[in-house]
Amino acid sequence: MLESDVKIASMRLYADILANAARNGWDYAPEAIVSGSKRHFDEMKLQLIAAGYEIVPVGARPHCPRFDTLASE
Structure with a gap:
């Protein structure tokens, strides 16, 4: 799985989390959002x-040793 795909999925999920929090009146500082986004991505990678x-x-x-062998023939 490409790391960039995991990053995109993590960003989408984290955006949903932040949107739900905002609807419930929660407000986060920009630094907390950046830190939380990084933490969410790291945790998502570990879970995967x-x-x-x-x-x-x-x-x-x-x-892939088999591919390398086929490519050299």
Whole structure:
């Protein structure tokens, strides 16, 4: 799973959380929103990893020995 896809999903979920909080009268400082967004993303990544997913940074090329062998033939 691409890290950028996880980031987008995390941002959407966190935006929903903030929207619900705002509807209930909660107000957060910008610094708290940035910190909470980072924390939400980090926790989401950990939950996905615990569920068996591999989070791959954008631009990374996973190592696949079989593919490397086929490509060199």
